Amino acid sequence: MQLAQSIADLRYGVFPMNPNPNAFRNDAEQQMGLLALDAFHRKDVGALKQLMDQGAPAGARLDCALSIRLEADFVAALKVILGGDRATDAPLEKIQQAFDYTPEIAAAIQTYTRDAFVIRDILCAAENQASIPLAPEFIEHVLNNAAGFRDSLGNSSLMTATCMIDQHAVPVNEFIVKLLRRGIAVDFQGYFGCTASMWSVILTDIPRVALLLEHGASIDAVDFAGNGLLHWASATAAIDHTSQHRERAERMIAWLIDHGANEQRTNKLGLMASAYFDSLR
Numbered sequence: 001m002q003l004a005q006s007i008a009d010l011r012y013g014v015f016p017m018n019p020n021p022n023a024f025r026n027d028a029e030q031q032m033g034l035l036a037l038d039a040f041h042r043k044d045v046g047a048l049k050q051l052m053d054q055g056a057p058a059g060a061r062l063d064c065a066l067s068i069r070l071e072a073d074f075v076a077a078l079k080v081i082l083g084g085d086r087a088t089d090a091p092l093e094k095i096q097q098a099f100d101y102t103p104e105i106a107a108a109i110q111t112y113t114r115d116a117f118v119i120r121d122i123l124c125a126a127e128n129q130a131s132i133p134l135a136p137e138f139i140e141h142v143l144n145n146a147a148g149f150r151d152s153l154g155n156s157s158l159m160t161a162t163c164m165i166d167q168h169a170v171p172v173n174e175f176i177v178k179l180l181r182r183g184i185a186v187d188f189q190g191y192f193g194c195t196a197s198m199w200s201v202i203l204t205d206i207p208r209v210a211l212l213l214e215h216g217a218s219i220d221a222v223d224f225a226g227n228g229l230l231h232w233a234s235a236t237a238a239i240d241h242t243s244q245h246r247e248r249a250e251r252m253i254a255w256l257i258d259h260g261a262n263e264q265r266t267n268k269l270g271l272m273a274s275a276y277f278d279s280l281r
Contacts, residue, residue, distance in 0.1 A: 040072075117239070142157045156184055192225070219256070234274065
């Protein structure tokens with residue numbers, strides 16, 4: 001294939017992928033993983049599809065440590081939050097209303113979310129779903145810089161820890177507690193004002209949400225558009241109606257309600273969580 005960007009222009013240190021070639025099936029897979037990250041960042045549907053068809057890993061990781069496959073859930077849920085769906089763009093006026101964006105930034109967000117469902121479909125269907133181990137040096141760096149660590153989108157070390165959902169060799173709960181003891185705010189707001197508990201909700205990770213609440217996270221936390229945990233849970237449920245995904249999302253919704261999430265809360269669009277998912281109506 002015609003490379004979208006020279007491998008020489010992609011520095012391994014930018015992304016928390018394990019630089020050890022033994023983490024990959026071969027050198028080509030490692031290179032394609034970096035190119036997949038580039039295509040995902042640019043929302044280049046054609047290049048991403050071609051890479052996945054050639055065996056690139058859907059587990060390639062962004063610098064928040066989350067795989068592009070799971071990050072695709074966030075982008076699709078964001079599109080739902082902003083009034084879009086599989087076939088329809090998020091309306092510009094709703095993007096501006098939700099986040100108080102200028103018309104120019106709203107147009108950029110509309111473009112950013114436009115192909116969210118297509119990209120998610122491509123990544124879900126990819127043959128290579130292997131979870132790529134995080135570089136040990138990256139994990140140590142996050143821990144040693146707990147309070148001040150930020151990824152390229154302003155997310156904190158705590159968000160990074162919640163993104164390690166598929167890293168079974170890493171004791172993530174212990175890692176989260178260590179970060180909190182080193183001074184990171186449990187409800188620190190990163191990308192779009194989302195907190196670590198919101199990231200865990202989007203990942204339908206009930207144990208991690210429970211852990212964060214035990215350590216002071218608020219069940220009433222909201223992002224910059226006024227969306228609470230229940231809004232994000234409902235939007236996540238709406239992105240995929242396959243039984244496996246829907247069951248996980250419904251369990252997340254029920255768990256939040258059982259633990260005091262406000263079902264009547266409205267966001268800046270004037271919508272309750274029930275507007276995003278029919279099972280709550």
